[in-house]
Each structure stands twice: as structure tokens, then as C-alpha cells.
Amino acid sequence: MESHDSCVEINSAADIVEARRKGRELAAQIGFDGSDLTVIAAAISEIARNIVDHARRGRVFFSSATHGNRRGICIVAKDEGPGIKDVARAMQYGYSTRKGLGVGLPGAKWLMDDFEIDTKIGVGTVVTMKKWLR
Amino acid sequence: MHVPVLKQGGYLIASVQSVLSDADLLQLRDDLADRVGQFRSRGVIIDVTVLDVIDSFATRTLRTVAHMLKLRGAETVIVGIQPDVAFAMVQLGLTLEGVGTALDLEEGLAYLNLLSKKSAGHGKS
Numbered sequence A: 001m002e003s004h005d006s007c008v009e010i011n012s013a014a015d016i017v018e019a020r021r022k023g024r025e026l027a028a029q030i031g032f033d034g035s036d037l038t039v040i041a042a043a044i045s046e047i048a049r050n051i052v053d054h055a056r057r058g059r060v061f062f063s064s065a066t067h068g069n070r071r072g073i074c075i076v077a078k079d080e081g082p083g084i085k086d087v088a089r090a091m092q093y094g095y096s097t098r099k100g101l102g103v104g105l106p107g108a109k110w111l112m113d114d115f116e117i118d119t120k121i122g123v124g125t126v127v128t129m130k131k132w133l134r
Numbered sequence B: 001m002h003v004p005v006l007k008q009g010g011y012l013i014a015s016v017q018s019v020l021s022d023a024d025l026l027q028l029r030d031d032l033a034d035r036v037g038q039f040r041s042r043g044v045i046i047d048v049t050v051l052d053v054i055d056s057f058a059t060r061t062l063r064t065v066a067h068m069l070k071l072r073g074a075e076t077v078i079v080g081i082q083p084d085v086a087f088a089m090v091q092l093g094l095t096l097e098g099v100g101t102a103l104d105l106e107e108g109l110a111y112l113n114l115l116s117k118k119s120a121g122h123g124k125s
């Protein structure tokens, strides 16, 4: 069972801070602590920033997730931006279509346990990532 | 939130007080570039103890700040990166290459003193 507990609208860089705060709050409620909270906040920061940088606006949804007897957090970032032409390349460390460091997507993937990108040119991008309690 | 910048001797100390937005970070960059010129500072300490996350944007900005200040004649040292924050940075593959780092304010001051002694010694020989 998964429920969308909360959502943060991303319209500008200032909203990234709020997305991080919301995510951290829910993660703590679910039972994450210490470095996991920071790791989750860092991943949220990167995907929320990608919305601002590459799609201008979108939303980040937060929910708790269960899989068998595992519990965790699910974060979904949705936008109706230009989409990603070459996902495999976008996932490469150091690949950026502007002069970024190109660490956002691969970094967020490393930080989280599950990471999926669903994107379509001209339609938008959905990034779904999960982290499970240990 | 605005980051206060204090002058201490030949150094500037910027203590980040709360979570920073991108705009705050860029403001800090511009403030420091101005102040270094105004006070002819040789070193700058940026205290990030309270930061909950240092992501790719923050890393990029801190690196830019340090390189900019270097061109203005000042060394930068970042102090107070928390263990969890450092852990997440490593996992993200983020590095503060070319930027001085130290454990805390005291270590940061010691680091700058050492650098200025070295460069003074270099000047004499």
C-alpha cells in the first residue's frame, strides 16, 4: 500500500528547501535517522533542482512505501518539461546538457535504493525513488 | 536567510545561520567578493556547521566562491561540514577540490595562519 502523504509545488529554487524539509520530516516519521535523513534530503535536493533547472516547474510527492515486510519512503518528482532525450547518458556521472557538474541524477540514484525515470520528449519527466529502512 | 560576514583581523568569517536557499548562497558569494576588496582580507572562513545538506549546487557555488576569492588574493577555508553531510556528499560524488577545509573555526584559523606564514616565508627567500 502506498499513499501520497504530501506534495510540494516546485516553482523556484526557494521551493527546493521546502521539499527537503517535507521529505526529511516524513522520513523521520517513518523511522529513518542519522545519515539516512541527510542522504534522503540530498537526493530530494538534486531531483527538485533538476525540475527548476530543466523543466521550470513541477511537483514532488512524498509517501510511505511498503514492500513485503519492508518499510520505506517513496519520492516522486513530476514535471511537464521538455523530457530527457537520452536517459542512459543523463544517468552518466559528469554528463550535463548545461555546465553543471552532471552529478544530480547519478548521485540521487546512488543515494537511494530504487530509482526509476519515466520520460517522454515534449511531455515531461517522472522520477520515482525509494529508500528502505534497514 | 542572509549570512553575516564578520571581520576578524586580516580575515573574514561568514557563519551560515540557517538552511540556505540558492539566492542566499549567491548573495554570500557577492558579499564576500566585495568585502575581501574592501578590507583587503587575506583569508576567508565559511562556517557551514548548520547546513543540513550540501548538494551539487551548493558545492558548485562554494567552489566558485573559493576560486573567485583566490583571484582577489584571499584563501578560503570551509569549516564545520557535519559527518552526515560529508557522507552524503561522498555518495553523491561531490568534492570540494581546490578548496581548503577544516574541522571547525579554530582549525580554520590555524589553517589560514599557516598559509599566510608560508607565503610570508616564500616572499622573503
Ligand SMILES: Nc1ncnc2c1ncn2[C@@H]1O[C@H](COP(=O)(O)OP(=O)(O)OP(=O)(O)O)[C@@H](O)[C@H]1O
Binding pocket: A046, A050, A051, A053, A054, A055, A079, A081, A082, A083, A084, A090, A091, A095, A096, A097, A098, A099, A100, A101, A102, A103, A104, A105, A106, A125, B056, B057
Ligand atoms: N526533470 C528534467 N527534465 C528534463 N531534463 C532533465 C531533467 N532532469 C535531468 N535532465 C537532463 O539530464 C541531464 C543530467 O542531469 P543531472 O542532474 O545529472 O546534471 P545537471 O542537472 O546537468 O547538473 P548538476 O545536477 O550536477 O548541477 C541534465 O543536464 C538534463 O539535460
Ligand SMILES: [Mg+2]
Binding pocket: A046, A049, A050, A053, A100, A103, A104, A105
Ligand atoms: Mg541536476
